[in-house]
Amino acid sequence: MSKKMLSIFLVALLMLGVLSGCGGNAGGPAPAPTQGSTEATQAPDAGQPKSGGVLKISLPASPKNLDPIKYTGTYESQIIRSVCDTLVEYKMDLSSIKPNLASDWQISEDGKEYTFTLRQDVYFHPGQYQDGRQLTAEDIKYSLERSAKESAMNRLDMLDYCEVLGEFEVKCVLKDANAVFLTALTDAGNAIVPREEVEGWGADFGTHLVGTGPFVLKEFKLDQETVTVRNDKYWAATPLLDGVTFMYINDHAQAANALKTGALNIATSLQGEAVQIVRDDANLVLNETPGLHIAYLYMNQVNGPTADKKVRDAISMAINREDLVAGVYPYGEAQIANVPLPPGSWGYDKGLESAAPAYDPEKAKALLAEAGYPDGLSLKLYISNTAFRIKMATIVQQYLKQNLNIDLEINPSEWGTFSEIASSGNADIYGMSWTWYPDPFFFLNKLFYSGEIGALGNGAGFKSAEVDKLLEDALLETDQAKRADMYKQALKIVMDQNPIFVYGNENVTDGATANVQGFQQRADNVIVLVSDEVNVWLS
């Protein structure tokens, strides 16, 4: 008897052990929105745009909460963007911010007050607690203050308060001048929602989202699909699609299979062999746009051998980027990169590319000897256990062994464990990627500002008073050209210190069936199906 009880108990424990080991990466915290060029995918002879049909889109992780102030992953924000609108929005090519619910805005001299004029033809979807009433300035005040004050996601922390000036006019007052306020407003987390529905549904608002967007949320089936239908009263354009269904597909190969059978129209965020499957199929279209993304190795600035710049330079010179990218991304999923800012960002300066040390094994060896390690050394590399990272780590390990006699111990772990170690400042080197908005702030301030030490962005502990000053000043300046210049200066100083080895810039990769027309990819991986610029339809 006691043996049986013990076995039951052990089985329960074993399950827990097995489960903790199977975290994997597939549903990993998806990066927040990000910029770049766009690519229209119009099949030839598609004919005239016509109305009708339901578009089925796959998401790589399961949406759990659609409340804008509570969403955590890009996959959730894709749905929010179809159901709700933001005050302002990026153009499809991400070159600048355009009017959306706000038709116009003024910024005060001191950069602290933004006064928005609203469109007067916008209506909420009818819901349980309101009948589809008109959007007013009160809704802007309510939604933005709710995001600024109630959200743990902190997507509008620069906002102090909003003041309603008229039925369609609202003033937003910031705590301090902050140049990224408008960019922050484009985040799905700051979408405009009606107070009646939020308060009426309470905690369930996350599964009963109501907004002003092109599609109305009809059914939210947790871990299965989210069904939306056309909003006939949409202000920007009448959607051509009858509706959009977002499906959760965890496995890339299965997403490609579903495209082949027509069970799916667009598979988002494809990776690995699935990319080739779609590329090889004449009935499918592969869409690729260089993303707002960098993949890198960040080296410890404070402790261990990599605190010495010579060691960092030696490591950087011992790895051949071309071969590394070709090995990690055999399906052409990325470009070679060497600046810690993606080329799609307006802060990018091609001239900085030469500032990164080039592949030079001989010089690398000499530098390492100068640093006091003529016979090599041992280092620990931390990565999350995704296929891309593991391949990268293996190739880097070979280069470092072969060129510098460095024994690189690879420590792959699932995301939670990885992020804890990487942000702790205890990793010799950690490998990951970063992706966000086109504004350089969202790369440089997160990766190199001293205030971010202890967070995953600056887990290596980079600290430079000059860089801090430039980053702080750039945040107060509203002129984009001046800001770009400050960010270039900051980048120059960072790259002189060589804290980070950037190697890749991944594409945004989606697969689509041939009947999907008018779909445009955005480099920030945001899916826009209907706006004043696009209106996707099925032929």
Next chain:
Amino acid sequence: MADIDNEQVIQVLKTILKRLVQLVPILFVVITLTFVLTRMIPGNPAAILLGPQASPADIARMQEELGLNKPMLEQYVNYLTGISQGDFGKSISYNRPVLSLILERLPATLQITLTSMVLAVFIGVPIGVFSAVKQYSAFDYIFMILALVGVSMPIFWLGLMLVLVFSVKLGWFAVLGMGSLQNGFWDVVQHMVLPVVCLTTIPTATFARITRSSMLEVVNKESIKALRARGIRESLVIWKHALKNALPPLITVIGMQLASAFSGAILTETIFSWPGMGMLIYSAVFNRDYALIQGAVLFIAIIFVFVNLIVDLIYLVINPRVNYEGGGTP
């Protein structure tokens, strides 16, 4: 079961009562250990929830919101108090009560796991019996090799191969998803076939092998030979008398498989986007959703205890000589 007497009924009731009493300390230990172990897995739930871009201040605020900054003992006592009142806590990633999530997922999981269990019994057991009766025949060799292949088949590979052949090439069945009765019964079947085939493979092979070895032990026993000597039809000897005697090890295995059926099939459900317990647990572990992991493990522990109880009761019925008082096993 006409020969059940009063003594046997008392024996059954005693066993049930004893098990229920034993359930309390078992659950207490399971609760405590899962509580401690989930917190020993590295990774901060608040950081995972907020994603890579979160600042330390954001993470601290989220931790406070989730109540994770309270002392461990306080969290534990709160959790125990909750459990004793039937409150399994609230999932942080789903933002909903754990128990309702589990109960909501259970039907989807049972739909495929129970179907595959029934299929596995009806296919595996006859194969095992035939193999035993025709030991060392071509049938025996072929099916035992197939069973070996079945037991060792990686589910992930099998699932994708099935999809490639039967969905993509032939277009017979759905690639993934659950289907809906609103689209007709056939839609549900179309979505169920491939995951069920995936889930049936291993148990079928296991049942076939267990049945075969257990039958082999039985068919050559004197008692069975005696039946034959009395001129009883061979099919009756095999399918009634021998199989009944060969049942106990099979029932144990079926019981264990049944219990794990409730916990879902993590790989199969993930490949086929089947919204059951397996996917729930996968996501709970991934998100370090403490309450959900604890709730799921506790739930599975309870299922295991009950299935074991039922297995023991079946033993009592099919073999009254088993005496649990003395700790004997059949």
